Amino acid sequence: MKPTNITTPPRLRGMTIAEIEELIVPAGFEKYRAAQLFQWLQRRGARSLQEMKNIPAALQRWLEANAELGGIATVATMKRSADGSYKFLFELDDGRKIESVLMPDPVRNYWTLCVSSQVGCAVDCKFCVTGLNGFFRQLRVDEIVDQILFSRRQLLTDQPEANFRNLVYMGMGEPLLNPDAVIKSIRILTHKDGVDLSPRRVTVSTSGIVPGMIQLAEAGTGVCLALSLNAPSQAEREIVMPITRKYPLNDVLNVCRKYQFGKHKRITFEYVLLHGINDREEHAHRLRKLVRGIPCKINLIPFNPNSALPFERPDREAVEQFSRILTEDHLTVSVRWSKALDVDGACGQLAGQFRQRRGAVAAAPPENSAAAAVAEMPPDLDFFSPTETDSEEE
Numbered sequence: 001m002k003p004t005n006i007t008t009p010p011r012l013r014g015m016t017i018a019e020i021e022e023l024i025v026p027a028g029f030e031k032y033r034a035a036q037l038f039q040w041l042q043r044r045g046a047r048s049l050q051e052m053k054n055i056p057a058a059l060q061r062w063l064e065a066n067a068e069l070g071g072i073a074t075v076a077t078m079k080r081s082a083d084g085s086y087k088f089l090f091e092l093d094d095g096r097k098i099e100s101v102l103m104p105d106p107v108r109n110y111w112t113l114c115v116s117s118q119v120g121c122a123v124d125c126k127f128c129v130t131g132l133n134g135f136f137r138q139l140r141v142d143e144i145v146d147q148i149l150f151s152r153r154q155l156l157t158d159q160p161e162a163n164f165r166n167l168v169y170m171g172m173g174e175p176l177l178n179p180d181a182v183i184k185s186i187r188i189l190t191h192k193d194g195v196d197l198s199p200r201r202v203t204v205s206t207s208g209i210v211p212g213m214i215q216l217a218e219a220g221t222g223v224c225l226a227l228s229l230n231a232p233s234q235a236e237r238e239i240v241m242p243i244t245r246k247y248p249l250n251d252v253l254n255v256c257r258k259y260q261f262g263k264h265k266r267i268t269f270e271y272v273l274l275h276g277i278n279d280r281e282e283h284a285h286r287l288r289k290l291v292r293g294i295p296c297k298i299n300l301i302p303f304n305p306n307s308a309l310p311f312e313r314p315d316r317e318a319v320e321q322f323s324r325i326l327t328e329d330h331l332t333v334s335v336r337w338s339k340a341l342d343v344d345g346a347c348g349q350l351a352g353q354f355r356q357r358r359g360a361v362a363a364a365p366p367e368n369s370a371a372a373a374v375a376e377m378p379p380d381l382d383f384f385s386p387t388e389t390d391s392e393e394e
């Protein structure tokens with residue numbers, strides 16, 4: 001019997017237990033081996049079939065001939081920031097590169113990983129270097145999942161007691177233009193036999209792709225949603241985010257009102273503050289009116305400057321005043337001054353580094369880190385925009 005619903009070649013890191021069963025049972029192997037394989041790959045982070053001690057040699061040989069592990073091909077570079085963050089540059093099997101950033105929260109003592117969902121992005125937001133560089137291709141499920149598996153393994157090798165806890169789809173790409181792969185990656189990563197992330201500590205960030213938002217809500221994964229709002233009206237948003245012409249702000253906000261995302265139904269609105277464009281008091285007043293009645297918190301992100309982009313970061317006073325106006329309306333507001341800036345791990349920074357060809361920065365990589373040798377970024381690097389986290393708290 002030919003297995004259904006399986007891509008060619010089958011890539012085990014991107015498969016659910018049911019799909020692995022569908023692959024191996026017709027070939028004469030026991031059904032329970034599927035759960036064992038899933039546990040080896042997802043929970044224990046095995047990097048080869050040979051590591052899987054309780055998997056019979058016959059099944060290992062069959063898998064070698066009929067399947068792949070999938071995932072990222074190699075780690076091109078790994079850098080450590082002065083704030084402890086890791087920036088991983090991964091090379092894919094077609095030579096394209098993506099990045100993940102792993103950030104510590106030293107106060108609450110956990111780590112958050114920011115992953116990419118596409119190579120490049122087609123959405124074309126005017127303040128984002130990923131958008132500036134365009135779209136290359138979708139990431140497969142196994143490539144999304146492996147960003148987590150690889151980073152978690154590295155972290156736990158360096159710091160066995162570390163609490164790898166939160167996941168945000170806020171790296172390169174628009175996750176809800178790759179919704180099937182993103183939703184499946186969430187199902188795999190929240191499975192109790194795997195990494196077992198809590199859905200309320202997973203956040204998908206979107207520029208407001210209405211069909212993808214509905215698909216995510218209807219998938220019932222229980223993960224949180226962050227909406228990159230970035231302007232307080234349809235007309236202003238069209239300028240910085242032209243996607244607003246296709247998916248009008250009203251429709252996007254109606255999805256936020258109507259559907260349940262996360263356990264507490266609270267949306268995070270992200271708002272990149274661009275000096276002189278959307279950061280004045282009048283914008284703050286309009287923003288608080290716009291979101292009135294929607295259970296939410298607001299995350300202000302002072303723009304991360306890049307020489308390729310015609311915007312500036314507002315000063316601290318303007319950011320504080322903007323925040324004050326929102327909190328007067330009892331809104332929950334946080335300001336995200338990006339982490340990992342010294343390794344270009346903040347929003348939109350990687351491509352900036354690529355252009356300027358700055359040397360590597362390695363702030364005290366731990367002695368036992370496998371990838372502690374830090375190289376200069378390769379010249380063919382083409383994208384990026386990770387940020388730090390705001391997954392839902394306890």
Ligand code: SAH
Pocket residue numbers: 127128129169170171172173174175205206207226227228230270271272301302303304305347348385386387
């Ligand atoms: N495509 C998704 C997720 C990736 S972008 C989205 O747009 O939501 C993640 C976040 O980075 C978004 O909120 C985006 O507005 C922000 N961002 C992009 N470029 C930035 C920059 N140069 N400075 C600050 N934030 C930026």
Ligand code: SF4
Pocket residue numbers: 121122123124125128129130131132171172173174206207228385
């Ligand atoms: Fe794409 Fe998000 Fe960048 Fe917009 S902000 S171009 S949606 S990655």
